[in-house]
Amino acid sequence: MRNVDSRRGLNDVRTMQSVKKRSMPRIQGSAYLELYMLQKEKDRLLKENEKLLKENERLLMKMEQTNKRIEEIDGEINKLREVDITTQAETNKSLKKNNFTQNTRKQGEKKEWKKMSLDY
Secondary structure: OOOHOOOOHHHHHOOOOHHHHOOOOOOOOOOHHHHHHHHHHHHHHHHHHHHHHHHHHHHHHHHHHHHHHHHHHHHHHHHHHHHHHHHHHHHHHHHHHHOOOOOOOOOOOOOOOOOOOOOO
Protein backbone atom coordinates (compact mmCIF):
# COMPACT_ATOMS: atom_id res chain seq x y z
CA MET A 1 0.00 0.00 0.00
CA ARG A 2 1.39 3.38 -0.93
CA ASN A 3 1.53 6.06 1.67
CA VAL A 4 2.37 9.75 1.57
CA ASP A 5 6.12 9.16 1.84
CA SER A 6 6.24 6.86 -1.19
CA ARG A 7 4.65 9.38 -3.53
CA ARG A 8 6.76 11.45 -5.86
CA GLY A 9 7.33 15.05 -4.88
CA LEU A 10 9.26 18.16 -5.81
CA ASN A 11 12.54 16.48 -4.90
CA ASP A 12 12.02 14.06 -7.77
CA VAL A 13 11.60 16.74 -10.45
CA ARG A 14 14.58 16.90 -12.77
CA THR A 15 15.95 20.38 -13.26
CA MET A 16 18.66 21.74 -15.48
CA GLN A 17 21.00 21.65 -12.49
CA SER A 18 20.24 18.01 -11.67
CA VAL A 19 20.60 16.96 -15.32
CA LYS A 20 23.75 19.11 -15.64
CA LYS A 21 22.89 20.46 -19.07
CA ARG A 22 24.32 23.77 -20.08
CA SER A 23 23.25 26.21 -22.69
CA MET A 24 26.81 26.74 -23.86
CA PRO A 25 28.62 23.93 -25.67
CA ARG A 26 31.31 22.19 -23.65
CA ILE A 27 34.91 23.00 -24.11
CA GLN A 28 37.68 20.52 -23.61
CA GLY A 29 38.94 22.05 -20.33
CA SER A 30 35.59 21.74 -18.61
CA ALA A 31 35.89 17.94 -18.39
CA TYR A 32 38.09 18.31 -15.29
CA LEU A 33 35.60 20.69 -13.72
CA GLU A 34 32.74 18.32 -14.45
CA LEU A 35 34.74 15.40 -13.02
CA TYR A 36 35.39 17.42 -9.85
CA MET A 37 31.70 18.39 -9.54
CA LEU A 38 30.59 14.79 -10.01
CA GLN A 39 33.07 13.59 -7.37
CA LYS A 40 31.74 16.19 -4.90
CA GLU A 41 28.16 15.07 -5.66
CA LYS A 42 29.16 11.43 -5.10
CA ASP A 43 30.75 12.31 -1.74
CA ARG A 44 27.64 14.22 -0.68
CA LEU A 45 25.39 11.31 -1.64
CA LEU A 46 27.59 8.83 0.25
CA LYS A 47 27.43 10.99 3.40
CA GLU A 48 23.66 11.29 3.05
CA ASN A 49 23.42 7.51 2.64
CA GLU A 50 25.44 6.99 5.84
CA LYS A 51 23.13 9.35 7.74
CA LEU A 52 20.08 7.50 6.46
CA LEU A 53 21.56 4.13 7.43
CA LYS A 54 22.24 5.38 10.97
CA GLU A 55 18.71 6.78 11.18
CA ASN A 56 17.32 3.46 9.96
CA GLU A 57 19.29 1.57 12.63
CA ARG A 58 18.03 3.94 15.31
CA LEU A 59 14.44 3.49 14.16
CA LEU A 60 14.80 -0.31 14.10
CA MET A 61 16.15 -0.30 17.66
CA LYS A 62 13.31 1.92 18.82
CA MET A 63 10.78 -0.35 17.09
CA GLU A 64 12.34 -3.39 18.78
CA GLN A 65 12.11 -1.70 22.20
CA THR A 66 8.49 -0.78 21.53
CA ASN A 67 7.65 -4.35 20.52
CA LYS A 68 9.29 -5.70 23.69
CA ARG A 69 7.28 -3.27 25.82
CA ILE A 70 4.06 -4.28 24.03
CA GLU A 71 4.81 -7.95 24.76
CA GLU A 72 5.48 -7.14 28.44
CA ILE A 73 2.20 -5.26 28.76
CA ASP A 74 0.32 -8.08 26.99
CA GLY A 75 1.79 -10.54 29.48
CA GLU A 76 0.73 -8.36 32.41
CA ILE A 77 -2.79 -8.05 30.99
CA ASN A 78 -3.04 -11.83 30.53
CA LYS A 79 -1.91 -12.40 34.14
CA LEU A 80 -4.50 -9.90 35.37
CA ARG A 81 -7.21 -11.63 33.32
CA GLU A 82 -6.27 -15.00 34.80
CA VAL A 83 -6.35 -13.56 38.32
CA ASP A 84 -9.71 -11.93 37.60
CA ILE A 85 -11.15 -15.18 36.23
CA THR A 86 -9.99 -17.17 39.27
CA THR A 87 -11.30 -14.49 41.64
CA GLN A 88 -14.63 -14.45 39.86
CA ALA A 89 -14.85 -18.25 39.99
CA GLU A 90 -14.11 -18.21 43.73
CA THR A 91 -16.76 -15.53 44.25
CA ASN A 92 -19.34 -17.57 42.37
CA LYS A 93 -18.48 -20.64 44.45
CA SER A 94 -18.87 -18.74 47.70
CA LEU A 95 -22.18 -17.23 46.55
CA LYS A 96 -23.53 -20.65 45.67
CA LYS A 97 -22.25 -22.05 48.94
CA ASN A 98 -24.05 -19.35 50.93
CA ASN A 99 -27.16 -19.55 48.70
CA PHE A 100 -26.81 -15.98 47.51
CA THR A 101 -27.70 -15.00 43.98
CA GLN A 102 -26.31 -12.17 41.98
CA ASN A 103 -28.72 -9.45 40.93
CA THR A 104 -28.26 -9.59 37.20
CA ARG A 105 -30.96 -9.17 34.60
CA LYS A 106 -31.53 -11.97 32.19
CA GLN A 107 -31.69 -11.28 28.51
CA GLY A 108 -35.11 -10.02 27.47
CA GLU A 109 -36.15 -9.21 31.06
CA LYS A 110 -37.44 -5.67 31.48
CA LYS A 111 -36.45 -3.52 34.38
CA GLU A 112 -39.40 -2.52 36.50
CA TRP A 113 -39.70 1.05 37.62
CA LYS A 114 -40.15 1.87 41.23
CA LYS A 115 -43.44 3.67 41.83
CA MET A 116 -44.14 6.28 44.45
CA SER A 117 -46.85 8.85 44.86
CA LEU A 118 -46.15 12.55 45.13
CA ASP A 119 -48.45 14.87 46.99
CA TYR A 120 -48.32 18.55 46.09
